[in-house]
Amino acid sequence: MSSFLKLTNFEIGRFFKLYVVLIGITILSQLIGLVVVSNGYMDEANNAIFQENLTAQEYVNTYGEMSLLNLTRTLWFFAPIALGVIALLFNIFFVWYRDWFGKNTFIYRLLMLPTARINVYLSKATSIVLMVLGLVAIQVALLPIQGILLKWMVAKDFRLDLTPAEVVLGLRELMIILPNGFIDFLLAYGTGIMAIFIVFTAILFERSFRLKGILFGGIYIALSVGIFLSPVIVQSILNVSYLYPAELLILEIILGVCVSIASIWVANYLLTKSITV
Amino acid sequence: MIEVKDIKKKFGRRQVLKGVSFTANEGEITCLIGINGVGKTTILNAIMALTPVNSGEILLDGKKVTKESFEKITFIPDAITMIPQMTIAESMEFMDDYYNAWNQKRADELLKFFKLKKEEKISSLSKGNTAKVNLLLGLALDVDYVLMDEPFSGIDIFSREQIADVFTSHLIEGRGVIITTHEISDIEHLIDKVVLLDEGVVLKEFNSEEVRESEGKSVVDVMREVYKA
Numbered sequence: 001m002s003s004f005l006k007l008t009n010f011e012i013g014r015f016f017k018l019y020v021v022l023i024g025i026t027i028l029s030q031l032i033g034l035v036v037v038s039n040g041y042m043d044e045a046n047n048a049i050f051q052e053n054l055t056a057q058e059y060v061n062t063y064g065e066m067s068l069l070n071l072t073r074t075l076w077f078f079a080p081i082a083l084g085v086i087a088l089l090f091n092i093f094f095v096w097y098r099d100w101f102g103k104n105t106f107i108y109r110l111l112m113l114p115t116a117r118i119n120v121y122l123s124k125a126t127s128i129v130l131m132v133l134g135l136v137a138i139q140v141a142l143l144p145i146q147g148i149l150l151k152w153m154v155a156k157d158f159r160l161d162l163t164p165a166e167v168v169l170g171l172r173e174l175m176i177i178l179p180n181g182f183i184d185f186l187l188a189y190g191t192g193i194m195a196i197f198i199v200f201t202a203i204l205f206e207r208s209f210r211l212k213g214i215l216f217g218g219i220y221i222a223l224s225v226g227i228f229l230s231p232v233i234v235q236s237i238l239n240v241s242y243l244y245p246a247e248l249l250i251l252e253i254i255l256g257v258c259v260s261i262a263s264i265w266v267a268n269y270l271l272t273k274s275i276t277v
Numbered sequence: 278m279i280e281v282k283d284i285k286k287k288f289g290r291r292q293v294l295k296g297v298s299f300t301a302n303e304g305e306i307t308c309l310i311g312i313n314g315v316g317k318t319t320i321l322n323a324i325m326a327l328t329p330v331n332s333g334e335i336l337l338d339g340k341k342v343t344k345e346s347f348e349k350i351t352f353i354p355d356a357i358t359m360i361p362q363m364t365i366a367e368s369m370e371f372m373d374d375y376y377n378a379w380n381q382k383r384a385d386e387l388l389k390f391f392k393l394k395k396e397e398k399i400s401s402l403s404k405g406n407t408a409k410v411n412l413l414l415g416l417a418l419d420v421d422y423v424l425m426d427e428p429f430s431g432i433d434i435f436s437r438e439q440i441a442d443v444f445t446s447h448l449i450e451g452r453g454v455i456i457t458t459h460e461i462s463d464i465e466h467l468i469d470k471v472v473l474l475d476e477g478v479v480l481k482e483f484n485s486e487e488v489r490e491s492e493g494k495s496v497v498d499v500m501r502e503v504y505k506a
Contacts (some may be wrong), residue, residue, distance in 0.1 A: 006374055014360070102361070105400070109358035112348040113375050258466055277327045 004117035007123035012130060015091060019131055023138055026080040034146050038153040038189055041066045056157040065160035070171045074256055080145020081177065082254035084135050086169070088128060092196060095124045096203050106183055107277050117271035118264065121204075125196050132192070136177060143167055186253065194256045198224045204267050208274035220266070224259050228252070278302050279324060279350075279422060279453060284333030286319055293319050294414060296333070303421055303453040306444065306467055310458070311474035317457040318355075321424045324455070325352045337422070348378045350422040354414035355430050357407050361400035365393055365410055372414055384417035387448065391439060405436030409462035412440060423451040429460040437463055465496050473503050480504075 014020075045059050054062070071077050083146050099107040143164035150159065162170070168178045179185040202217030209216055226233070231251050235241055243251065279301040286294040287394045293316040301307040322328035324335050326342045337346050359368040359434045365388070388395065391409040402410060408428060413421060430438050437460065443449060444467045458464065465485075473480045481503050485496050494502075 003375060010371075104359060104361055106358060106360055108327065108352070108354050108356075109371075112325060112347050112352060112358075114344055114377070116344055133337065194288045215292065272326070274329050275327070277322060277331070 004111065004123055004126075007113075007115075007119055008126045008130070009124050011095065011127035014129065015095075015131065018087065019134070022080075022084050022135065025141065026084060026135070026138060029076050029080040029150070030142055030146065033074055034071050034149055036065065036076065036155065037071050037074060038150060041070065041158070042154060043144075056155070060158060066150070066154045066158050067160035067162050068143065068150060069162065070166045070176060071146065071150075072167060072171050078173070081139070088132055088135075091128060091131075092199055093203065095128065096200070096207070100207065105277065111271075111275065111277065116268075117275075118268040121200060121264070121267050121271060125193070125200060128196055129189075129193055140164065140178060181190070183249065187249075190253065190256055192229065194224075194260045194263075197260045197267075201263040201267045201270070204270040204275065208270050208276060210276075224263065227254050228259050230255070230263045278336075278338060279441060279455065280334075280336040280339075280440045281324065282334040282336070284320070284330045284335065286316065286323065286328070286330045288443075293477055294330070294413065296401070297477070298333075299417065299472045299482050301422070301453050301455045304423060304451050305469040306449075306454040306456060306464075307470040307472060308456050308458065308461070308464070308468045309373055309472050309474060310461065310496075315474045316382055316477055318426050321352060321354075321426050321455065321457065324424060325350070326358040327352075348418075349420050350364060350378065350424065351415045351418045351420045353411050353426065355427040357399060357411045357414075359399055359410070359414065362398065364398050365413075366395040368399065368410065368414060369395070369417070370440075372417065373457055378418040378420050380419045381415055383419075383448070384413060386417075387413040387417055390446075390448070407456040408432050408436060408440065412443065416443065416448050420452070422455070423449070424440070425454065425458075427457055429458055429463055441467075461496060461500070464466060471496055471499070473500060475504065487505065 014099055044063070045056075048054055048059055048063065049056065099105070099110060111117060113120070147161065147164070151161070164178075165180065168174050172274055175184070176188055179188045198221055202221050205217035205220055206213035231243065235243070258276075278409050281297060281299050283296045284294055285292070285296055293314075297316070297320060299307070309320060311317055319328055323330050324337075324342065332499075335342060337350060340346075342350070359371070363371070369381075369384050372384075373381060391406070391413060393406060393409060393413070397406075399407065399410065412425075412428060415425075430442055432440075441463045443465055444454075456464070456468075461468075468485050470482070471485050472482045481499070483499065488494050488496075488499055
């Protein structure tokens with residue numbers, strides 16, 4: 001197995017316990033949320049039908065049907081997702097600084113491995129991307145399961161059955177996590193991966209030049225974001241739309257790839273020429 | 278041979294190394310001596326490309342240090358370089374996974390030599406045993422050169438004696454060793470070459486055996502002379 005794959009596996013292993021906890025919290029919270037929201041809906045429906053003497057159809061016409069969208073708009077659903085996002089964002093920094101500031105300076109070992117140092121950088125980035133995709137996959141798998149559970153808990157007369165795609169379309173925030181189509185996926189996750197590379201390289205600036213490095217890192221982030229968004233910025237400054245949406249998309253993809261490659265190249269330079277333990 | 282040629286290093290405004298040069302040969306133990314902050318660790322870090330120097334050159338067998346060099350040279354810093362949650366066995370597996378130079382037979386031998394238990398977690402080890410594991414992970418590599426940063430620092434006398442015994446064993450034999458230490462008395466009789474450092478420069482570089490034979494002085498005698506002067 002190549003050093004890169006071994007390192008990626010090792011990095012995932014280091015975060016795995018916390019990752020399993022995150023997955024557990026997501027599953028538990030969303031399933032408990034489904035039970036709470038479904039029961040709440042049915043209690044309200046029964047009360048209304050009993051007190052106001054309504055039929056099921058009349059209740060649905062007045063108060064609306066119960067669907068998975070009722071769940072996705074609650075904290076039960078979104079809090080674990082937000083927790084996962086925060087944990088993984090925190091991990092972007094933690095994945096580097098724990099090796100420098102941990103009780104034992106593991107960075108010595110990582111930088112003394114007989115492999116290209118850029119493999120350390122790429123494996124840390126890959127482990128984060130894989131963990132994000134893993135959490136998304138869990139969420140994708142959970143939606144149909146939640147749909148089945150909803151059928152068990154809410155009578156057909158009160159229920160609106162939605163496919164996972166319809167659930168995602170029904171909630172704007174969810175579309176960032178579960179993009180609806182390949183282009184959206186490319187935009188959301190491509191931008192995410194590029195952002196990881198940019199932040200990683202900024203961290204290496206700080207680790208190479210310490211205080212001055214914070215400034216260099218900040219400038220690097222600003223420059224990278226500026227280059228990536230330059231077509232949008234130019235168009236908005238000039239207040240004209242020279243480019244068709246498809247052209248703009250292609251240009252953004254090209255710029256995103258360029259910024260990512262530049263980040264990896266700069267990181268490789270810093271890791272081999274400037275890094276200080 | 279490790280050649281350190283006129284290396285200079287600044288940390289902020291502070292010039293830590295002002296042009297340090299020396300060589301360390303295979304099969305010899307070279308000791309870097311100097312007070313705290315004189316730049317001993319910086320020199321070892323620079324040799325391993327863990328700290329860039331501002332100028333000068335470091336060569337390992339005539340070539341610059343690259344990733345391939347880490348199969349020929351190893352560095353044992355004063356803190357262990359493994360994750361505290363790992364057991365000794367897992368640390369050994371980690372080394373075996375990445376280094377072609379890993380010698381499992383020698384690792385097992387060192388484990389016995391230091392009386393360590395494989396299943397123990399690094400975080401649960403005493404300071405002395407942590408230093409021994411650190412030494413084990415470095416010395417079990419079939420490398421030509423070993424750099425050691427203060428291997429005797431802050432550990433009890435029994436562990437110190439055990440570590441000093443390594444220097445007279447076949448575990449070190451034939452390798453080029455660069456060691457920094459304050460506890461010179463523990464290994465004075467084993468050192469081949471001494472490099473005395475002060476304020477970022479080499480004050481004196483000498484062969485301890487020659488000085489002993491020709492001038493009848495110990496390493497400590499020469500140190501006293503040089504530093505008092």
